[in-house]
Amino acid sequence: MAPTPCFNCKEARAVIIRPKNRHKLCRACFINIFETEVHETITGANLFFRGERVAIGASGGKDSTVLAAVLKTLNERYDYGLDLCLLSIDEGIRGYRDDSLETVKRNAVQYEMPLKILGYSELYGWTMDQVVQQVGKKGNCTYCGVFRRQALDRGAGRLGIQHVVTGHNADDVAETVMMNLLRGDLPRLSRGTSIVTASDASDIKRSKPLKYAYEKEIVLYAHHRQLDYFTTECIYSPEAFRGSARTLIKDLEKIRPSSILDIVKSGEDMAALVPTGVSGSGKQMAGAAEDESAGGCGSGNGRTSGGEMAAMEKQLTENDAAESRETEIKISNGGRAIRGPTGKAVKAQTLKHCERCNYISSQRICKACTLLDGLNRNRPKTAIEVSVGMEDEEASSTLMRQMERAQLSAT
């Protein structure tokens, strides 16, 4: 069979079938098109300004590695004038982070960017391994997600940087849309798709330049540019709703490859249709603080533990039972309320600062501090007093060495 020519340049031999639209492309055209699309996203959304210092949330995985490579390329090609650096979080999962952090360190050298590594043990006094020891394997992604979210912001704060970019791709965004629909979480549905989450309340702005990039294309890009990244999956299973949504999306992609973007499109539309009482003026701010707070980590393979779904099921059944007991009362004044948006009951959120750590939160105490409370309550007394210290008895000496090295390379 004769080789198919590239759909774009019609000259070179096509070696790639784009997962997004099944165009057959040559290597050079694919890389160029991929980069141009990210560039269009960046310029269309006015993500950056000249001279801005930007931290790339780097995990050593494919998404953040591709993000770093593309941003470096685009920064030079289109002269964005950005000051880029890498920011890594060490969750303290043995066998998962050790190698990927080595990758990040190599990336820092390859892309000539400064690197800062921040550990959970340093920030919270708990490594993820310790958390799992304490809470078991179910629901630990909640801790990881909540802790990481704040960790990136705090890390950026320490570096004096106002803008963190993350490697969330279209698959992640689609997954979040589906997950929030399954969970019935309207506030998050209203903000999960926005490309930038920033606020007056927080100094740190977050954005996802790869929001429209397919995970499969990110892998292809990394492969064809021979990027140095680390392939691994988190050894702890993802949260059930996310796992369920992930499995669903993998099936959808098999049926209709465009469905990932179609879901993102639906998500964007629905976000605008969420009643204002729910999304409110705090829409963007809440995003900065709590987006994906209960989410997983974007890896894993869709195994479902089912704990969260079962818990929600129980709650809903109880609500239902309670509601059926009050039927009589509702009938007398019900009737008309069914019609129109006024009858639709919704929960509103307001934003405050956490009383403990001053992080933005819709509650009095932010999610991370609440989780930490729960953890610390069950910990031997000696450790409670050193919740943020390096003296933590279990902080490994390897980690401390890594930290010191990271600080050296960051300066």
Add this chain to the structure above:
Amino acid sequence: MPAKELNKPCMDCKNAEFELIVRQRQLCSSCFRRFIAHKVQSRLSVYRAFGLDGPRNQLLLPVSFGVSSSVLLHILYADRQARLSNGRPLGYDFHILVIEPSTVAATGSPFDKNYKALQKNFPMPAITRIPFYSIFDYVPEMQEIMKEYGGPQFTDDSSRSNGERLAAFRASISTATSKTDIDTILLTRLVAEFAKKSGCESVIWGDSDSRLAAKALAGVAKGRGASLTWQVSDGISPWGVRFEYPLRDLFKAELLQYESVCAELSDIIVPDQPPSDNVLTKNLSIDELMLRYVQNQGAKYPGVMANVARTANKLNPSTSGSAPTCALCAGLLGNVTGNSGVTVANQAEDNHSSQFCYGCMRSRPGELC
């Protein structure tokens, strides 16, 4: 004190042996029917708000001979008969519409037997049966729309019958997902146009809770998130008639239970085909995938699935009243008000210069995916 000595009394009337368990309650068949009917009636009570002398609303009830719409018919009919015999005001009345199933799915003989049974068991003043291809009569511009939509993949031959032309159009659409998608759109449109022509204020759809959840998920997966406000929520449709989903509080399994205690329905209902196990996921339609997903998950987590439809029902209808809409499905073109800048719709190559919405463009003949 119970009137009779019973081994397992019904938890409501305590006057009969229980036959069914619904929502952890053991009920006799008449209490069960009352429970189900109450869930439906409370959804439609708004149409009775005018009381004795008020105008009577006319609703349109499309019946597909499936379980859900037939059960809904049974409930409404029983209520109507009870009111007539008691001399109570009806409040609303309904018109039955059957779109002949043999013109929708190419499965042999017409459903005459079922239709006759429907006329016999539910002798309503207004029952109409129309073929699917009568969409050309109810929507005169449909030929033009189809021609435009089908593009080069579809050639219309005006010398052929309406039935053949509709079949040709449907055959030009390639994938299972797109076929189901377009069929649903055309059927919905036909029902809505019929409702308008026959003076009905609202269409009452027989979608169960499970079905609505699957519809919501499938709608999102097909890029039709903005249309959920009338495809899943109770609300005004783009054609000016309201869409109501009075079965939204009932699971499919409960409707099957209801069917089992109603002998009048057995001649009418065409049982669902059991889902085949040997279909590759990639050959399923998205609607079917979601239906299976909701069924599988619903067995374990019925409340979570029910909550999906409830969540979708909380969305506000789009405020962009005068915004241009899709010629085929009447969904919004481009973005919902409030979205601008970089969005999927703005990036789509086929976004501009099209009279069709994002979701419809995905199902177009010749679309690769």
